[in-house]
Amino acid sequence: MSPRPVPNSRPAPSQAGGLPRGLLRLSWHWTALLLYAACGLIGYLIISAPPPSAELDTEGPRLTYTVPRRDLRMTITEMGTVESAENTELICQVPGRNTVTWVVESGAIVKKGDVLVRLDTLYMEEQINERSKYANWSRAGAESSKFNVRRLKLAVPEYRDGRFIVEMKKKEEALAIAQMDLRAAENELAYSVEMAARGYASQQEVDKNTFDVTQRQMVADSLKREIADFSTYTQKQELASLQGKLDVAEAEFAASDERAFADESRRDRALEQLKNCIVRAPRDGLVIYPSAAKWKTRPDISVGGAVHKDQVLLLMPDLKQMQVKVGIHESQIDRVTPGLKARVTLGGHTIDTEITSVANVARPGGSWTGNVVKYDTIIKLPSEAGLKPGMSAEVELIVSEHENVLTVPVAAVLETDQGAFCWVHKVQGPEQRALTLGASDDALIIVESGLQADEQVFLNPTAFVGTNEPEPSLASETPPEQTPPPPNETKTTS
Incomplete structure (x- = not known):
């Protein structure tokens, strides 16, 4: 099929208004010039026109x-926080830094004896095992020293009243026998001398009896000296030795007993600290977290976080004694005194009360507070139902009327x-x-x-x-x- 011819819709030059193309272009140029001139005139008139008087223009800004x-x-208005005037502080009793494995939610209502915090006990259990081992060793040594003291306490009178007397009697018996032998030898010598004088005994027999007498005399004298030394020196030396051993044993027992007591005390403290790893509620009531510093991003206590000894873990506020704490700027603090009337607004409910205390020292400032110095001011609240710690309160201090x-x-x-x-x-x-x-x-x-x-x-x-x-x-x-x-x-x- 061949394409169908379409007639041209553009008019011929001779049909456009009956004007030549050059005259049409010239008329458009004059129209643009006239428009530009009109805009310039209008702008000049607007700029040169005087403005209306501001103080007489009631619909414009009031000057x-x-x-x-x-x-x-005259009042000072600040935003404050509701808190309890009396808080039961639950303090960490475990030394060192310990990891929190579980903690109750802030704002929970608990009963007396409920578990509030659990701390990691692995290190504490190892300490208990170690301390128990040393405590048992020390106690065994102390008991051994105690037995030695008892034995030596019996050894002193046993020697003084027993062995010494027995040995002394043996020596005295030996001396008595020696003296009897000496007298017999002397009698034998006297008889042999008399017989020799009569011619019935030889000189050799007399000499032999003389030697026997001399020998018996020496034995008797030796026994006498031994008895004297035994009663004078040997007894005292032995008693002193036994008493010295007793004193040493008593000192060793005291040291061992003290060491055992110290090790047992360490073990007992570790056992007590193990119990303190579980913090329980001392009474029924509300539990909240302590207020963390403004520069911190999370509470001071959290699962996985570390706590230290004497750190306040939780608070149990007394809801019957509530107050509002506000910070007063240093430029206004001279106008604020205890007893000043205050109006506290809590969620649309207004309470008329007064200031109870004003801090003498400003709270620490920092970059997180814009280095603004404020003084903590306490406003007492009456006992009312529904007041809870952490609620926001608008405080209006009536400075003067x-x-x-x-x-x-x-x-x-x-x-x-x-x-x-x-x-x-x-x-x-x-x-x-x-x-x-x-x-x-x-x-x-x-x-x-x-x-x-x-x-x-x-x-x-x-x-x-x-x-x-x-x-x-x-x-x-x-x-x-x-x-x-x-x-x-x-x-x-x-």
Whole structure:
């Protein structure tokens, strides 16, 4: 099939409005020039037109403030945390650093005797086995020394009253026999001498009997000296030796017993520490974690974490004695004293109370707090149901109350070395006024003199410094620094 021819829809040059192509292009150029000229004229008119007066424009930003006479309450508002005034602290009693293997959840309600924390006991069990071994060895040595002391205590009287007497009697018996032999020898010698004189005995027999007498005499003398030495020296030496051995044995027993007592004490402490690896609830109540430092990313106690001796593991707060702790900025702390009225808001519920204590030392600051120095302030709460530690509370401290006073915003006052000034809106122009100021907060200042009620003051006084008449352009270029609060109450958040 051959393609079907399509007729050309573009008109011929002679059909386009009946104008030649050159004249058509020229008309478009003139139209563009006219549009550009119109836009430029409109922009010039907008820029050169004077702006409306800012202080008279009620629908725009307000740059003037009508001075009222009102009752003013000056307050400091801070966010605080509810806590218990009386906490039962559960403290770690195990020395060193120990790993937490299990811990109860914060906010759990427990009964007396419930397990709250479990610590790793592997190292403690090894210590118990080691201490038990040394305690048994030491006790065995102490018992052996004790037996030796008893034996030596019996040895002293046994020798003094037993062996010494027996040996002395044996020596005395030997001496008596020797003396009897000596007398017999002497009699034999005397008989032989008499017989020799009569011619019946020889001289040889006399000499033999003389030798026997001399020998018997020497034996008797030796036994006498031995008995004297035995009773004088040998007895005392033996008694001293036995007494010395007894003293040594008693000292060894004391040392062994002390060593055994020390090892047993170490073992008993290890056993007690093993019991302390399980922390139980001392009473019924609520259990919470201690407040961790702001720079920490997790609580001080957690599964897998390490705890040390005397560390507070958990708290059991007394829910009948609750309080709020807030931090007061150092610039406001001089205005806060114990007994100051306070209003605490908890979830829409307001409680009227007072400050009970103000810290004398500021809490430590750091980069995590922006290096802001604050003082802990305690506000007592009445006993009410539903109060729990950790709840957020808005605390409004009523610093002072003033009746029927004139107030102006802080932005309307210019303080210099010559005093405080403001500019009052008059028909003829702004009028400078010297002011006597009273108490103030971050929003309003009490004016004691210098202004009258219902006068209007400018909120941008710096725009009129050094000028006699206000310049609307300057006034309109200066935005309001602060919107005044409602005429009943002002709050300061430090």
